[in-house]
Amino acid sequence: MSNPLLTISGLRAGYGAAPVLFGLDLKINEGEIVALVGSNGAGKTTLLRAISRMIAAEGSINFAGKELMPLTPEQVFATGLVQVPEGRQLFARMTVEENLRMGALLRRDPEGVVRSFARMYELFPILAERRRQMAGSLSGGEQQMCALARGLMAEPKLLMVDEMSLGLAPVVVDQLLVVLSDIRKAGVTILLVEQDVFAAFSVADRGYVIETGHIVREGTVAELERDSDLRKAYLGVA
Ligand SMILES: Nc1ncnc2c1ncn2[C@@H]1O[C@H](COP(=O)(O)OP(=O)(O)O)[C@@H](O)[C@H]1O
Ligand SMILES: [Mg+2]
Known part of the structure; x- marks a missing residue:
C-alpha cells in the first residue's frame, strides 16, 4: 500500500512571469485517495496543469518510475496519468x-x-x-x-479529479464519492482536488492543504480533522 506512485519535489510553476506554485512537495501512494484542498485561487488547478505538463514548471515529477518533466501532455496521458478537468x-x-x-x-x-x-x-x-x-x-x-x-x-493508474463537486447538489456529490471509492477498490489511485473539504475528507486517506502556492499542512485525514487551525479555516467548526 505504501508504494509511491507519484512523487513531486520542489515544484514551481506559474503563468509567464507570475509565480503561482512555490516549490511544492507531494506524494501519492498506489491505491490511495489523496485530497488536495484549498481556497479558490490557491493554485490547485495550476498544480494539476503542471503535473499534466500543460504549463511550464521546474522541479521533479516522478510518476510510476518515470520523470514527467520533459514529456508532452499526450505523453503524460499515455503513462496512465489522467486529469478530469475543472x-x-x-x-x-x-x-x-x-x-x-x-x-x-x-x-x-x-x-x-x-x-x-x-x-x-x-x-x-x-x-x-x-x-x-x-x-x-x-x-x-x-x-x-x-x-x-x-x-x-483511458484505464488510468492515477485519476486526478478537479473540483468534482462544484455546482452539484450534495446528494449527487455523495453518489459520485461512492463511485470514486468503488473505482479505488478496482485499483485506480485518485487525487481529489476540492474546495469542499468535507466531501474530499469523507473518502480520502490523506490530504494536503494548499494556500497561495504553498503546501501548509499534510497528513492523514484523521490528523487534519483534528488540527484546530484547519477546523476553523476550512471546516467552519471550533
Ligand atoms: N491562465 C492563467 N493565467 C494567469 N494567471 C492564472 C491563470 N490561471 C490561474 N491563474 C492564477 O493562478 C492562481 C492560482 O489559480 P488556480 O490554480 O486556478 O487556483 P485554484 O484551482 O486553487 O482555484 C490565481 O491567482 C489565478 O488568478
Ligand atoms: Mg481550480
Whole structure:
C-alpha cells in the first residue's frame, strides 16, 4: 500500500512571469485517495496543469518510475496519468458515447474498450440511458459522471479529479464519492482536488492543504480533522 506512485519535489510553476506554485512537495501512494484542498485561487488547478505538463514548471515529477518533466501532455496521458478537468470540459455536441470513446482513443485493445464501456454503464446507469444524447444536454451531475467515465475509459493508474463537486447538489456529490471509492477498490489511485473539504475528507486517506502556492499542512485525514487551525479555516467548526 505504501508504494509511491507519484512523487513531486520542489515544484514551481506559474503563468509567464507570475509565480503561482512555490516549490511544492507531494506524494501519492498506489491505491490511495489523496485530497488536495484549498481556497479558490490557491493554485490547485495550476498544480494539476503542471503535473499534466500543460504549463511550464521546474522541479521533479516522478510518476510510476518515470520523470514527467520533459514529456508532452499526450505523453503524460499515455503513462496512465489522467486529469478530469475543472468544469468537466466535455465535447458538448458529441454524444455521451462519443465522449467516452474519446477517453479510449489511445487504446489498442478493442475488446478491452468494449468491456470498459460496459463497466462505465454499470458504474453510471444514467449514462447508459443517455448514451445517444448530446453531452451538452445533460444535467450538471450527469456531465460530471460523463467526465469521470471519459477519464476512466483511458484505464488510468492515477485519476486526478478537479473540483468534482462544484455546482452539484450534495446528494449527487455523495453518489459520485461512492463511485470514486468503488473505482479505488478496482485499483485506480485518485487525487481529489476540492474546495469542499468535507466531501474530499469523507473518502480520502490523506490530504494536503494548499494556500497561495504553498503546501501548509499534510497528513492523514484523521490528523487534519483534528488540527484546530484547519477546523476553523476550512471546516467552519471550533
Ligand atoms: N491562465 C492563467 N493565467 C494567469 N494567471 C492564472 C491563470 N490561471 C490561474 N491563474 C492564477 O493562478 C492562481 C492560482 O489559480 P488556480 O490554480 O486556478 O487556483 P485554484 O484551482 O486553487 O482555484 C490565481 O491567482 C489565478 O488568478
Ligand atoms: Mg481550480
